[in-house]
Amino acid sequence: MRPFTSSAGLALAAVLLLSAAFTPSAASAQHATTRPIFLALPDAFPNLGARVVLVRESGREIVVLDPAAATADELVIGIRLLARVRRERPNPTTGEVIPILGFYPPNLTPEERARLDGMIAELRERPVANVGNLGRGRWTRYAGR
Numbered sequence: 848m849r850p851f852t853s854s855a856g857l858a859l860a861a862v863l864l865l866s867a868a869f870t871p872s873a874a875s876a877q878h879a880t881t882r883p884i885f886l887a888l889p890d891a892f893p894n895l896g897a898r899v900v901l902v903r904e905s906g907r908e909i910v911v912l913d914p915a916a917a918t919a920d921e922l923v924i925g926i927r928l929l930a931r932v933r934r935e936r937p938n939p940t941t942g943e944v945i946p947i948l949g950f951y952p953p954n955l956t957p958e959e960r961a962r963l964d965g966m967i968a969e970l971r972e973r974p975v976a977n978v979g980n981l982g983r984g985r986w987t988r989y990a991g992r
Contacts, residue, residue, distance in 0.1 A: 888917060891983075891984075899925040908933075910929060
């Protein structure tokens with residue numbers, strides 16, 4: 848009878864693990880990590896007194912950079928804060944806008960800074976297009992590291 852108890856225990860553990868993997872909180876956290884992130888340089892940066900603006904929608908999230916002042920610092924802070932917001936609030940409200948008014952400059956290695964500056968340079972070279980509710984500007988999908 849002992850092997851049956853062990854098998855039953857393993858089966859119960861497997862069922863519990865599978866059900867935990869598909870609970871609403873796990874599903875929403877998984878959705879937050881699969882929701883695409885875009886970088887945008889609108890022609891007219893929102894007049895919010897911000898250095899970076901995060902826009903969260905149900906189908907995508909956007910790190911909006913000021914084209915007149917976009918640097919590696921603004922880009923990395925936008926990405927890092929978006930990651931934090933995703934962890935704390937995985938399901939955005941409709942059209943959630945988060946202005947980042949100021950920040951302490953991040954510590955970046957020269958390689959990281961060069962890579963991020965290169966991303967901004969590539970973004971500046973993108974064709975002008977409609978950037979959703981932000982109007983005209985440039986945008987690209989953020990591919991991560």
